Amino acid sequence: MTSLLKRLPPSAIALLLQVSAFVLTVLILSLLDLHPAPLGFALICGILASSLSYIAGLVRWWWFIQFAFVPALVLMLMLNIPPSLFLAAFLILLAVYWSTFRTQVPLYLSSNKVWLALETQIPVEQPFIFIDLGSGIGGVLLHLARTHPHGSYHGVEAAPLPFLWSWLHIKFGGYRNCTVHWGSLWNCDLSEYDVVFAYLSPVPMERLWLKAKQEMLHGSLFISNTFAVPDHSPQNTLAVDDLHHSTLHLWRM
Numbered sequence: 634m635t636s637l638l639k640r641l642p643p644s645a646i647a648l649l650l651q652v653s654a655f656v657l658t659v660l661i662l663s664l665l666d667l668h669p670a671p672l673g674f675a676l677i678c679g680i681l682a683s684s685l686s687y688i689a690g691l692v693r694w695w696w697f698i699q700f701a702f703v704p705a706l707v708l709m710l711m712l713n714i715p716p717s718l719f720l721a722a723f724l725i726l727l728a729v730y731w732s733t734f735r736t737q738v739p740l741y742l743s744s745n746k747v748w749l750a751l752e753t754q755i756p757v758e759q760p761f762i763f764i765d766l767g768s769g770i771g772g773v774l775l776h777l778a779r780t781h782p783h784g785s786y787h788g789v790e791a792a793p794l795p796f797l798w799s800w801l802h803i804k805f806g807g808y809r810n811c812t813v814h815w816g817s818l819w820n821c822d823l824s825e826y827d828v829v830f831a832y833l834s835p836v837p838m839e840r841l842w843l844k845a846k847q848e849m850l851h852g853s854l855f856i857s858n859t860f861a862v863p864d865h866s867p868q869n870t871l872a873v874d875d876l877h878h879s880t881l882h883l884w885r886m
């Protein structure tokens with residue numbers, strides 16, 4: 634049972650725990666013959682879901698989400714907001730975050746200072762090919778394509794809305810040395826690139842490292858923004874003085 638739980642993404646575990654908390658709340662209240670108001674019921678659900686999440690070992694921020702989930706649902710229902718608004722909000726969030734529940738890599742953007750730090754790592758004069766794995770709204774690519782036009786820049790992005798945003802930006806911004814495609818980074822052949830850049834999360838780093846080792850050519854450069862590879866120290870690191878205290882981890886393959 635525990636090993637089955639460990640194989641599930643945290644979002645699926647959180648959902649299972651919410652359902653368990655709901656069933657437990659119904660059982661406890663019927664055993665005690667109590668009939669609280671909807672918000673009281675929701676708060677008991679929240680407390681139980683949060684406690685179960687703590688016991689199940691979910692990381693801290695899940696405890697708060699789990700506590701607030703059912704009370705927020707009840708409060709929203711009390712406000713009588715038209716269901717179409719929820720549907721619209723859900724569809725927008727889906728288009729932005731897409732399969733984050735599975736990949737555990739949400740959209741957040743490299744800072745302008747990271748863009749500037751990357752400028753110091755790419756070849757100065759000779760042509761080169763650069764890829765941003767999970768290119769988001771294309772900030773890194775567009776910046777480098779403007780400042781270092783002798784390079785060729787490619788991005789791959791899984792979430793539809795960020796992809797579409799960057800695609801439109803490239804198409805109507807007249808960027809000839811830049812492309813993005815909608816798809817999974819796991820289907821990219823990294824042997825085609827001189828510089829591979831990734832800003833993902835701790836979760837895929839081990840698998841990405843294996844892919845990079847297998848596919849990247851000798852002498853090419855692998856750069857990870859912020860997230861290190863477990864048990865494989867970078868040859869070089871570059872601290873960036875931005876709000877997130879980003880660090881570029883660099884490996885010459």
Ligand SMILES: C[S@@+](CC[C@H](N)C(=O)[O-])C[C@H]1O[C@@H](n2cnc3c(N)ncnc32)[C@H](O)[C@@H]1O
Pocket residue numbers: 730736738739740741742743744765766767768769770771772773789790791792795816817818819831832833
């Ligand atoms: C932290 S953001 C980085 C955005 C951009 N590279 C930057 O530095 O500003 C990570 C992006 O990777 C995308 N992503 C996550 N898993 C992916 C996958 N398997 N294939 C393609 N894109 C993925 C997410 O949708 C998200 O937009």
